[in-house]
Amino acid sequence: MAAMSRRLQQQGRRLGVVPTMGALHEGHLSLIRRAASQNDVVIVTIFVNPLQFGPREDFARYPRPLSRDLRLAQAAGADIVFAPSAAAIYPAGFQTSVEVGALSQGWEGRARPGHFRGVATVVTLLVHLTQPTNVYVGQKDYQQALIITRLLHDLRVPCRVRVRPTVREPDGLAMSSRNVFLTPRQRRQALILSRSLRAARAAIRAGERRASRLLAAMRRRIRSEPDVRLDGAAIVDAATLEPQQVLRGRVALLVAARVGRTRLIDNLLVDVS
Numbered sequence: 595m596a597a598m599s600r601r602l603q604q605q606g607r608r609l610g611v612v613p614t615m616g617a618l619h620e621g622h623l624s625l626i627r628r629a630a631s632q633n634d635v636v637i638v639t640i641f642v643n644p645l646q647f648g649p650r651e652d653f654a655r656y657p658r659p660l661s662r663d664l665r666l667a668q669a670a671g672a673d674i675v676f677a678p679s680a681a682a683i684y685p686a687g688f689q690t691s692v693e694v695g696a697l698s699q700g701w702e703g704r705a706r707p708g709h710f711r712g713v714a715t716v717v718t719l720l721v722h723l724t725q726p727t728n729v730y731v732g733q734k735d736y737q738q739a740l741i742i743t744r745l746l747h748d749l750r751v752p753c754r755v756r757v758r759p760t761v762r763e764p765d766g767l768a769m770s771s772r773n774v775f776l777t778p779r780q781r782r783q784a785l786i787l788s789r790s791l792r793a794a795r796a797a798i799r800a801g802e803r804r805a806s807r808l809l810a811a812m813r814r815r816i817r818s819e820p821d822v823r824l825d826g827a828a829i830v831d832a833a834t835l836e837p838q839q840v841l842r843g844r845v846a847l848l849v850a851a852r853v854g855r856t857r858l859i860d861n862l863l864v865d866v867s
Contacts, residue, residue: 595676599637599725607634611726611753612672613717616640617657617771621761623670625730628758630671637724638667640677645684645691645712652856657774676724683719692718694741694748697835701828701848702737702859713738714745721746726753734760734768736846736861737835760861762788768860775856783819784853790815791847791862794829798864803841805829816851825850825857832863841866 602609610629614622622638629636640663647653660677667675691711698710721729729746731739743755761769766788767781776784790812797808812827830837832844845866850859 595678595723596725598674599723602635603725608727609633609725610636610728610730611639611721611724612636612730613639613641613720615642615656615771616663616677617659617774618663618666619761619769619771619773621732621734621769623666624761625732625758626667626670626672628756629728629730632756633728635674636672637674637676637726638672639720639724640667640675641680641683641716641720643683643712643716644680645715646706646709647712648706648708651706652772652775655775657771676720683716691715692745694745697737697741697744700835701826701830702850705825705850710738710741714741717742717745718749721751721753729753729755731755731757732760733757733863734770734860736848736863740833740835766792768858770858772856772858776853780821780853780856783821784858786816786819786822787849787851787858787860790827790849791860794847795862795864798841798845798866803866805838805841808841808847812847812849816849821854823852825852 610633612625612629626636626638642656642658644653664675692714693711694714703710731742733739739757746753746755765785767785794808794812802808808829809827813824816822816824828848830846832846838845843866845864847862
């Protein structure tokens with residue numbers, strides 16, 4: 595992979611890289627299509643990264659439909675799929691980790707200790723191997739997108755991170771590889787996440803600026819579904835992830851919850867006038 599990337603770079607090709615853990619859905623495919631429209635060569639990485647899963651998380655059961663993913667990636671415009679083994683990425687004796695400071699400490703970082711260290715480490719390795727001109731990530735994992743952007747900026751990696759909007763099902767559910775774990779009933783209940791975000795956005799547009807009131811309403815709405823267990827809700831500055839008390843500028847509304855055994859996250863960005 596590294597040799598091929600260097601060869602393509604020497605030919606003056608623009609390389610668009612879409613890092614994924616596989617189980618591709620329309621959110622991933624939209625990133626691949628955008629990469630194909632802006633670059634000469636599109637590389638999709640598929641790697642279920644063990645470093646970003648905690649001991650009681652779903653690493654063992656995370657979906658890995660590689661043959662299907664290869665077909666979907668090619669149809670969407672991928673030229674190369676890089677799907678290394680864990681032993682290739684983390685050979686015997688591997689000891690190095692990468693961590694992005696304050697951005698990785700709160701919210702998902704607090705709920706999943708070590709998660710973003712694993713993300714930052716594997717992204718550093720994948721970018722080193724693929725030498726991208728542009729890296730494409732989705733807004734659905736908003737904190738992760740900010741961390742990847744800061745990571746590549748701080749390490750002076752000469753590429754641009756392009757964050758694309760969350761892709762949703764027609765009923766509003768944010769697309770996620772973990773949605774396959776939901777039963778039909780749980781999937782209906784999971785809609786409470788996007789509904790709570792939209793209700794908070796409507797309240798902000800109607801003039802509400804007190805984060806405490808907005809959060810209380812979001813929490814009540816999510817807890818109204820009996821099988822949905824709220825993991826966290828926050829309203830933060832969209833650039834720094836610092837909590838907001840009185841809303842101003844661009845804010846991110848963040849929610850995380852467990853629907854049955856499946857943990858889902860979602861967010862909305864709102865510009866406060």
